Amino acid sequence: MKVFLFLADGFEVIEAMTPVDVLRRGGVDITTVSLTNSLTVTSSNGVVIKADATLGSVDILGGDALILPGGYPGYENLKKNDAVGRAARLYYETGRLVASICGAPIVLQHYGIGNGHKVTGHSCIKDSMRDFIYTGKPVEKDGVLLTAIGAGHALEFSMAILESLCGPEAVIKVKPGMEL
Amino acid sequence: MKVFLFLADGFEVIEAMTPVDVLRRGGVDITTVSLTNSLTVTSSNGVVIKADATLGSVDILGGDALILPGGYPGYENLKKNDAVGRAARLYYETGRLVASICGAPIVLQHYGIGNGHKVTGHSCIKDSMRDFIYTGKPVEKDGVLLTAIGAGHALEFSMAILESLCGPEAVIKVKPGMEL
Numbered sequence: 314m315k316v317f318l319f320l321a322d323g324f325e326v327i328e329a330m331t332p333v334d335v336l337r338r339g340g341v342d343i344t345t346v347s348l349t350n351s352l353t354v355t356s357s358n359g360v361v362i363k364a365d366a367t368l369g370s371v372d373i374l375g376g377d378a379l380i381l382p383g384g385y386p387g388y389e390n391l392k393k394n395d396a397v398g399r400a401a402r403l404y405y406e407t408g409r410l411v412a413s414i415c416g417a418p419i420v421l422q423h424y425g426i427g428n429g430h431k432v433t434g435h436s437c438i439k440d441s442m443r444d445f446i447y448t449g450k451p452v453e454k455d456g457v458l459l460t461a462i463g464a465g466h467a468l469e470f471s472m473a474i475l476e477s478l479c480g481p482e483a484v485i486k487v488k489p490g491m492e493l
Numbered sequence: 494m495k496v497f498l499f500l501a502d503g504f505e506v507i508e509a510m511t512p513v514d515v516l517r518r519g520g521v522d523i524t525t526v527s528l529t530n531s532l533t534v535t536s537s538n539g540v541v542i543k544a545d546a547t548l549g550s551v552d553i554l555g556g557d558a559l560i561l562p563g564g565y566p567g568y569e570n571l572k573k574n575d576a577v578g579r580a581a582r583l584y585y586e587t588g589r590l591v592a593s594i595c596g597a598p599i600v601l602q603h604y605g606i607g608n609g610h611k612v613t614g615h616s617c618i619k620d621s622m623r624d625f626i627y628t629g630k631p632v633e634k635d636g637v638l639l640t641a642i643g644a645g646h647a648l649e650f651s652m653a654i655l656e657s658l659c660g661p662e663a664v665i666k667v668k669p670g671m672e673l
Contacts, residue, residue, distance in 0.1 A: 326510045334507045337538040358517040363541035435672060463672030492615060492643030
């Protein structure tokens, strides 16, 4: 299993780091990808992280799943990036998981990926998700689109990604180490 | 409010980043502190973070609270560091919050800080917490010692720190942005 998680400047650090942690605990190969030419990315609240790779240095189209964290202006930076939009569209069209949380489901709306599907997302993007059925649930899964509402539910989001990729046994296996 | 959070190589990224995020959302001035001469610190699962400061560059004794994340070998590196032990002891003795999660409460045991208090912590350190009353609760607060059991409860841990420092209204205020 190969997963790419996009790190745009202004990303939400809980929403990005929780999937990385949970998936690595579950044995999934997850690579964080900076959208610029620099590996250094700064979160919405000032945490500086060195991504594993830059967009130009890895084959982001060759994975099993994509993860788009939210955070402001991180999700706006994801939306503006055509490479992110093209990748998300390709993954969707080829039946591969596209997971987004908080403001990041706006990328689905912006690029018209999966119109008509049930999604959730931060209440601040609710009115913008015109082409979707916005449910407002903490975590929503409809086909290959997995969405979550915000940072307070990053752990359920991460467990749902792990379950989608590796099955429920994988979730059962990582929980004890996290004291869940 | 001024808080220091120690980042030792091998720290648990959810346990470190969740308090940073929640406290910054709550308006608390929190500084991440690398224990080496380098700002660059690597988590237990390979995430590279640039700390805000190194141990030698800030007055870690002048804050209102200390936070010790777990993660292996991060908590062992915290335990080995006398400056961390001395700071935790001073905060305890002067009635300032000492918060630790997962394996990090072992620092309290190692330096004899608050013997007899109720604590929790990762089940892997349970038997080592000989001089404390180990309750195994997700989050435990006894006097100025705040402890939590593991990464799966980092959010409750962070909210408990925020509440201890700024009161319950501060927690109520940050929750909506996190969709809680």
